[in-house]
Amino acid sequence: MTPFTYARAASVPDALQRAAIAGTKFLGGGTNLVDLMRETVERPTALVDVSGLGAAIVESDDGGLHIAAAARNTAIAEHRAVRERYPMLSRAILAGASAQIRNMATLGGNLLQRTRCTYFFDDEGSRCNKRTPGQGCDAIGGFNRNHAILGASEACIATHPSDMAVALAALDAVVHVSGIGGERMLSINELHRLPGDRPDVETELAPGKLITGVDLPAGSLYARSTYRKVRDRSSYAFALVSVAAALEVSGGVVRDVRIALGGVAPKPWRAWKAEMALRGGPASEEAFLAAIDAELRDAKPLSHNGFKIELARRMVVAVLNELSGVAA
Amino acid sequence: MRFIVNGQAVDVECDVRTSLLDLLRDHLHLSGTKKGCNQGACGACTVLVEGDRINSCLAFAVQYEGREITTIEGLGTATALHPLQRAFVEHDGFQCGYCTPGQICSAVGMLNELGRGVPSHVTPILTEQQCALTHDELRERMSGNLCRCGGYNGIVEAIAEFHAEAP
Numbered sequence: 167m168t169p170f171t172y173a174r175a176a177s178v179p180d181a182l183q184r185a186a187i188a189g190t191k192f193l194g195g196g197t198n199l200v201d202l203m204r205e206t207v208e209r210p211t212a213l214v215d216v217s218g219l220g221a222a223i224v225e226s227d228d229g230g231l232h233i234a235a236a237a238r239n240t241a242i243a244e245h246r247a248v249r250e251r252y253p254m255l256s257r258a259i260l261a262g263a264s265a266q267i268r269n270m271a272t273l274g275g276n277l278l279q280r281t282r283c284t285y286f287f288d289d290e291g292s293r294c295n296k297r298t299p300g301q302g303c304d305a306i307g308g309f310n311r312n313h314a315i316l317g318a319s320e321a322c323i324a325t326h327p328s329d330m331a332v333a334l335a336a337l338d339a340v341v342h343v344s345g346i347g348g349e350r351m352l353s354i355n356e357l358h359r360l361p362g363d364r365p366d367v368e369t370e371l372a373p374g375k376l377i378t379g380v381d382l383p384a385g386s387l388y389a390r391s392t393y394r395k396v397r398d399r400s401s402y403a404f405a406l407v408s409v410a411a412a413l414e415v416s417g418g419v420v421r422d423v424r425i426a427l428g429g430v431a432p433k434p435w436r437a438w439k440a441e442m443a444l445r446g447g448p449a450s451e452e453a454f455l456a457a458i459d460a461e462l463r464d465a466k467p468l469s470h471n472g473f474k475i476e477l478a479r480r481m482v483v484a485v486l487n488e489l490s491g492v493a494a
Numbered sequence: 495m496r497f498i499v500n501g502q503a504v505d506v507e508c509d510v511r512t513s514l515l516d517l518l519r520d521h522l523h524l525s526g527t528k529k530g531c532n533q534g535a536c537g538a539c540t541v542l543v544e545g546d547r548i549n550s551c552l553a554f555a556v557q558y559e560g561r562e563i564t565t566i567e568g569l570g571t572a573t574a575l576h577p578l579q580r581a582f583v584e585h586d587g588f589q590c591g592y593c594t595p596g597q598i599c600s601a602v603g604m605l606n607e608l609g610r611g612v613p614s615h616v617t618p619i620l621t622e623q624q625c626a627l628t629h630d631e632l633r634e635r636m637s638g639n640l641c642r643c644g645g646y647n648g649i650v651e652a653i654a655e656f657h658a659e660a661p
Contacts, residue, residue: 172510172556197552200513201533213510215557240546244612249620260615264638265604267534269546270553401615401637 168209175216178344178378184214185374186346192216192376194236194275197267202280206289207297216376217272223247229384235274235342235377239330240265242273252382254391254410255333261395262329264402274377277331277341277357278369281324281432282404283313295321296365311470312406315478316462317431322365323468325429326358327404332428333393335436336410340381343371354380358433365432387422388412394485395428396477405429407477413489415449425482430465430474437461440482449490451483458482495559499524500568510556515539517555518565526566526595530640537639540596540603541565547603549638566595569602577659578602581652589643597639601653604635605660627657 172193175181184190189211193199202208220234223245231247242248243259259268285292285305293302305313305323313323331354339354357369371377382388391412397403408428414421423444425437440461447453458479465475496505499522506521515532518524518541530538532551539551542564570576578598581587588594608631611623616634625631632650641649 167511170510172554193557195552196554196557197534197549200552200554204532213554217557240607240612244610249613253620256613256620257615260613260617264534264537264549265607265614265635266537266540266547266549266600266638267552269603270548401634 167203168206168211170203170210171212173212173214174218175214178219178376181214181216181219181376182344182346182374184212185376187212188373190214190374192274194272195238195267195270196275197263197271198275198279202287205287207280207287216274220378221272226381226384231382232379233273233382234379235272237273239263239268239271239273239276242330243268250389252333252337252388252391254336254388254393254412255330255382257393258329258333258395258408258410261393261405261408273330273380276328277334277354277377278371279328280368282327283324284309286324296324296361296368299364299366306468309470310468312404312429313468313471314431315465315467315471315474316427316435317360317433318466319361319363319365321363322361322432324361324365324432326431326433328434329393329395329405329408329428331358331434332408332426333410334380335434336391336412336424336426337382337388338424339383341377342379342381343375344378345372345375349378351381354434355436361432368432387414387424390414390489391424392485392489394481396481407474407481409478409481409485411482411485411489413449413486415490418449420444420447420449420453423486425461425486427478427482430478437482439463444486449486451487454483454486455479495556497555497559498562500564501562506555508555510554512555513551514541514553514555514558514563515550518550518563524565524567527599528592528595530592530596535640536593536596537600538593538596540600540639542599542603545603545606547600564599566599569598578652578656581656582649585648585652585655586645587648587652588641588645593639593641593643593645597636597641597649600636600639601656604653605657608635608657627654629654 191210221236292304395408412424427435440457443457528538530536534552
């Protein structure tokens with residue numbers, strides 16, 4: 167591991183000031199960064215530990231919920247208001263990692279974790295454009311069963327690994343970002359970038375910017391929501407495909423809907439096209455199928471992951487059926 | 495750096511690159527905590543920080559400076575076994591024993607979580623305050639601890655019995 171200095175941030179301004187030096191990284195729980203540093207994929211020269219900063223989960227003035235960035239995954243998943251009003255978020259967190267890791271990992275770190283593409287981790291043996299820009303990608307012609315069917319590029323086909331972020335994408339969570347110049351807010355759906363020809367640039371955050379929290383929206387829609395995940399074993403594995411969805415039906419008509427997919431794209435994939443196809447139409451299995459087909463029309467299977475298209479279709483239909491009460 | 499390990503304050507000088515796991519094993523010679531995968535996949539390194547279970551391999555020791563850490567050596571000794579250790583012996587909850595300290599620390603943390611009402615992936619109704627430790631709940635909540643001997647049946651029986659008999 168490359169040598170580095172370590173400091174605990176006393177406050178957000180203190181963290182930002184320390185991060186002004188090139189080569190500095192923020193440290194949350196460390197569950198991903200420590201591993202990447204050990205594999206020399208990440209080589210920060212300084213770590214600023216922000217895990218002791220704000221971790222509160224509080225009601226917002228508008229009736230939503232604000233979660234500070236150092237809140238641990240377990241704390242969010244077990245929080246009463248999250249379980250009652252945003253069950254898909256609680257379920258998404260509980261479907262991810264192990265209990266030990268959920269006790270360590272923070273909200274901010276979860277959003278900024280790196281892909282688990284094995285070629286990205288293989289610093290000595292594989293080419294990777296995300297790790298070393300311009301080097302090439304060994305995943306494209308390699309074992310790409312876990313890789314993306316949507317939003318990938320000729321430079322990178324890696325998927326975003328987070329479960330929590332998929333639920334936050336469906337919730338349109340607003341991310342608070344602090345910098346030396348002040349604070350800005352952006353939708354989580356604008357936070358992560360698609361790879362294009364720069365897969366090493368994963369988010370819209372400039373160096374030195376710090377995520378300080380997220381806002382969940384007010385509204386009753388999300389109380390009827392869930393998260394479903396299919397993986398290679400029944401627990402403690404990354405998603406092959408996952409679905410976060412909320413649905414409001416009255417009189418057989420879809421009044422409102424939110425759908426996001428995990429395990430299929432370089433970012434949490436909000437299914438805007440499927441939502442648009444559903445809103446105002448019948449809440450029927452035929453309509454659910456037509457909607458997800460509209461979303462997946464652009465899907466491009468690789469040599470080993472074509473099954474994800476059919477899997478995503480079936481999962482979205484099953485989840486919407488469950489939420490509309492058509493079938494359990 | 496000062497830590498509270500198994501109830502005792504200890505002062506250690508070490509490189510900031512030292513993981514919490516290496517601090518415990520190599521600097522404090524508490525070799526009960528095991529290094530399995532060293533990448534957060536197996537749970538053999540599980541310890542408790544103020545009652546919460548974590549993977550000590552995925553943490554720099556410096557992150558836990560000043561905190562209270564409990565390892566298997568703090569739960570029981572060879573002459574005074576923790577009741578959960580005794581249950582593991584009675585139910586053949588191990589073969590080679592390498593994963594056992596992590597399993598036991600993890601189970602203690604798991605029961606703390608259950609006691610304060612933390613739901614799991616298999617909990618049917620999220621809004622219920624208390625969750626019964628069914629077979630499925632127990633296995634899901636312990637999924638962060640692998641046993642390469644496949645001793646899971648005995649492990650599950652030992653934890654279930656300890657939980658049922660706990661005051």
